[in-house]
Amino acid sequence: MQKLSISFLGKDGPGIVATVSQGLSDNKCNILQVTQTILGAEFAAIFIVDVPDDITKDFLQQRLEDSLRSEGHDISVLIRQASEGAWSSKRPCQPYVVTTDGQDGPGLISTMARVFARHNVNIENLKAVLGHGGENHALFVFEVEVPEDQDIGRLNREIHSAARPLNLSVSMQHRDIFEAMHRITDF
Amino acid sequence: MLSEREVISTLDMVRNEHLDVRTVTLGISLFDCVSHDVELFIGNVRAKINHYASNLVTTCNEIGEKYGIPVVNKRISVSPIAAVAAPFGPKDMVRICQALDEAAVEAKVDFIGGYSALVEKGFARGDTALIESIPEALASTQRVCSSINVASSKAGINMDAVALMGRQILATAAATADKGGFGCTKLVVFANIPQDVPFMAGAYLGIGEPDVVINVGVSGPGVVKKAIDRALEKGRQIGRPLNLLDVAEVIKKTAYKVTRVGEMIGNEVAARLGIPFGVADLSLAPTPAVGDSVGEIFQSCGLSVMGAPGSTAVLAMLNDAVKKGGSFASSSVGGLSGAFIPVSEDSSIEAAATSGFLSMEKLEALTSVCSVGLDMIAIPGDTPAAAISGIIADEMAIGMINHKTTAVRLIPVPGKGVGEKVSFGGLLGEATIIPVPRGDSSAFIGLGGRIPAPIHSLKN
Structure with missing residues (x-):
């Protein structure tokens, strides 16, 4: 068996997951992990799949594209060897939530992302909430993994100073506080 | 992955609705500090408070920063002074109160509570001395809070203590007349006082509590x-x-x-x-x-x-x-x-x-x-x-x-x-x-x- 990562991107509509999963099943592929989201009218999904050794990447890509096309779906397929081990599982990290809040404009995400990159902080999830707090306002929520060897106080200060010229309100909070306040979990 | 609602709700609470932790109060028992000598007693008290409280403020600030929720006040509560300083008279009590004030300044906490007596059923020697000292003690300190328990559901109401506290509240106001009777803001009379209150002016560490404890x-x-x-x-x-x-x-x-x-x-x-x-x-x-x-x-x-x-x-x-x-x-x-x-x-x-x-x-x-x-x-x-x-x-x-x-x-x-x-x-x-x-x-x-x-x- 080989472990492949298969990405799908294209116009959203009912039946995409049904077609893809049928195509995988027909080729004796076992789905190990999957994530799927919709942004506007766009569909995106990543499947991590165990694929029999006698099936090549090109063959599988062709079969999946053909079945999607025949069902009327406009979806691109990209297949590559799956990477091993999540980035954050290779080093001790702490999960933080960083938000920026203010007038929407160009350069906002890149400014914050550059600070994260400098501190070896990995963005695990990024979401924009447009219209929160008024017209042309944008709230960006970065869920990040911060390596434990990073100086949290310094990171926090740099995030704030990067956001100041853009007139953004920024917050940086350990993720556990959101879990504690809003979710009921077992011990 | 967090939902939008979870993130926005928390942000609103912190930014617009004054969500904070109002106080982290470090309780410290002083029973192992007792002495027949007031200076020795004060030395023991200062050493014990300093030992446990020296990192309180920085730790609270660091954790407040980690979670994005400010810890507004850091405070200390101690065993009822009337009990742990029972052998001393009113003048020594004032001296002890001032030492507590200095300990609070040193630990960078805004208040220290426990200049207290429990007299619901009657007065012990230390209780009488402490209550007598209150006006001068509170007038000559900034950060010490005093609480006197004069009643409980099991003991009834000590009306002698009630009468005395009426007079002492007036005397405390008079001793701090230049500041509008400010001393009385640090003096509270209780029925059924809990042993673990973190809030001032009623915070003190009860005798059934651990040697040191964090209450929030x-x-x-x-x-x-x-x-x-x-x-x-x-x-x-x-x-x-x-x-x-x-x-x-x-x-x-x-x-x-x-x-x-x-x-x-x-x-x-x-x-x-x-x-x-x-x-x-x-x-x-x-x-x-x-x-x-x-x-x-x-x-x-x-x-x-x-x-x-x-x-x-x-x-x-x-x-x-x-x-x-x-x-x-x-x-x-x-x-x-x-x-x-x-x-x-x-x-x-x-x-x-x-x-x-x-x-x-x-x-x-x-x-x-x-x-x-x-x-x-x-x-x-x-x-x-x-x-x-x-x-x-x-x-x-x-x-x-x-x-x-x-x-x-x-x-x-x-x-x-x-x-x-x-x-x-x-x-x-x-x-x-x-x-x-x-x-x-x-x-x-x-x-x-x-x-x-x-x-x-x-x-x-």
Whole structure:
């Protein structure tokens, strides 16, 4: 068996997951992990799949594209060897939530992302909430993994100073506080 | 992955609704510091406080920064000084009080509580000395808080102590006359005082408590008010107006969230300091800031002003819902745990008192359903000691009969009368002096003795 990562991107509509999963099943592929989201009218999904050794990447890509096309779906397929081990599982990290809040404009995400990159902080999830707090306002929520060897106080200060010229309100909070306040979990 | 709602709700609570941890209070037992020599005793006390409290403030700040939730106050509570310094006289007590003040400055905490005596059934030697020293002790210190327990449901009311505290409150006001009787803001008389209160001025470390312990006081009146407002608005928008059952549910859920924050931060402070975590006190503690008020919750519940008919019912519902939500959020609940109604510390309550909607009589009625009691109320400087004692006796009776904590923190403002203003600054706020009930209590107070403990059966 080989472990492949298969990405799908294209116009959203009912039946995409049904077609893809049928195509995988027909080729004796076992789905190990999957994530799927919709942004506007766009569909995106990543499947991590165990694929029999006698099936090549090109063959599988062709079969999946053909079945999607025949069902009327406009979806691109990209297949590559799956990477091993999540980035954050290779080093001790702490999960933080960083938000920026203010007038929407160009350069906002890149400014914050550059600070994260400098501190070896990995963005695990990024979401924009447009219209929160008024017209042309944008709230960006970065869920990040911060390596434990990073100086949290310094990171926090740099995030704030990067956001100041853009007139953004920024917050940086350990993720556990959101879990504690809003979710009921077992011990 | 967090939902939008979870992130936005937390952000709003911190930025717009004054969500914070009101106090992390480090309790330190002083029983192992006792000595026959006052300087030796003070040396032991300073060393022990310094040993445990030196990292308190920086640890709280670091953890506050980690979670994005400020820990507004860091405080210390100690064993009742009347017990641990029992051999000493009033002059030595003052010296001990000053040493506690210095220890608070050194630890960078804003208050230290425990200049206290428990006299519900009678006075021991240390109790008499401590109570006698209070005016000078509180006038010569800034950060020390004093609490005297004069009644309990099991012992009754020590009316000699009630009479004495009426006189000592006046004497404390006189000793701090240049600051509007400021000393009285640090002096509170209790019935059924809990052993683990993290809030001032009543914080002290009871004798059944661990050697050192971290107790946390949560906050959140602003969060509760905004949650009610939002729920009412949403109900109107979807055509299903809320009733009081729904409002109680909103308060309960909000109290849950607020308590979870307090408990999480308290636990982490305790773990980092290597000290056991004690309790989360669920009290809704207001500040003078607009939007951080218990009084404004009454308006959200449909009353034009706190004090209007219906106020006691609203407070009863609020207090109970806070306890229910908080109890689910934490198994380590203690302290006072309810809604505070400190007049000068809450701009909305202060405005209601100034405009005459909240009288001393109505405040007393409110205290029968909430914690703590008649709190931070400015009264005329020429109020007779017997009248103050009478008010204390009434409040103690409510606590004693109802098996709850009640307290009195009155400030007779020297040289000022009804309608005049006094300002204490900071979290203590400002207040307009309100009248005390008329009539002469002096012969009653003069009887002294003890009101016996109530019968614990034949409930009705």
